[in-house]
Amino acid sequence: MQARRIARELALLSISQLPATQENLEAQPLQNVVVAAVRTLTSEVQDALETASAELQQSNTRLLNSETRAADVASAHAMVTEALTLTQTAINRLGAAIELPEMVQLANQHDVRAYALEIIQTVKANRQEIDQMLTDALVDWQLGRLATIDRDILKIAVAEIGYLAVPQRIAINEAIELAKRYSSEDGHRFINGVLRRVVDRVRTESKSPQNG
Structure with a gap:
């Protein structure tokens, strides 16, 4: 670890x-x-x-x-x-x-x-796919307008969740810790919210009829 x-x-x-x-x-x-x-x-x-x-x-x-x-x-x-x-x-x-x-x-x-x-x-x-997953999860934000450090933290977490088989809870918690260390004062809350929406979308899509 x-x-x-x-x-x-x-x-x-x-x-x-x-x-x-x-x-x-x-x-x-x-x-x-x-x-x-x-x-x-x-x-x-x-x-x-x-x-x-x-x-x-x-x-x-x-x-x-x-x-x-x-x-x-x-x-x-x-x-x-x-x-x-x-x-x-x-x-x-x-x-x-x-x-x-x-x-x-x-x-x-x-x-x-x-x-x-x-x-x-x-x-x-997987830049395009990861960017799309984040764009779909952002509310009233544009991915390109996020602070670089926040954007990269989100991309790493989505890469771990979607492609590297890291458990969702661990990937989110690690992203929050990175945000506490390197992002703005409230950055970890923003990161947490976006990633939880990503996870919710992944779960919803995995349960849709076309996937199951």
């Missing part, structure tokens, strides 16, 4: 940076997968810190120009709060980037590599 959990995390973080073709994917050593995942995390750290810096600069400008107007002071306070949140996110991402190689070392590396690449191959090979 530990190896598979780490493999999911690696797949999530590296999927956008690894080659799309199955042949090229199969040739990837574990080191390349880990490097791709760390690169994703460090890129997020940089983005978060740059955004936090901009928020602090805007806050400082508002305070200097406010002449103690309450509205401007409140706005500046909100910007500082947002900057602190972004900075904390960056620190968390940096911590994950440091922890990830060590986690892989402590797990069965063969199993980690094999399952991470199997997830990525499955998502890429």
Whole structure:
């Protein structure tokens, strides 16, 4: 279980940076997968810190120009709060980037590599079908407009449920844990809701007369 959990995390973080073709994917050593995942995390750290810096600069400008107007002071306070949140996110991402190689070392590396690449191959090979399953399950949302991390968490879970014979409950719970670690504050609730609708649709279709 530990190896598979780490493999999911690696797949999530590296999927956008690894080659799309199955042949090229199969040739990837574990080191390349880990490097791709760390690169994703460090890129997020940089983005978060740059955004936090901009928020602090805007806050400082508002305070200097406010002449103690309450509205401007409140706005500046909100910007500082947002900057602190972004900075904390960056620190968390940096911590994950440091922890990830060590986690892989402590797990069965063969199993980690094999399952991470199997997830990525499955998502890429069945992209249209997986996208359609998610599109059908989304309510008042478009798949292409979701945050990349949320979209990839959903795709991995659907790949596990639909193609990798992972029990639905386990796939959903693992997706929720990934969302708690990498998505927004309420991201895990959104992920849970979408995946439960996917599962309901799968069950309904499996019970339809044409399938049984």
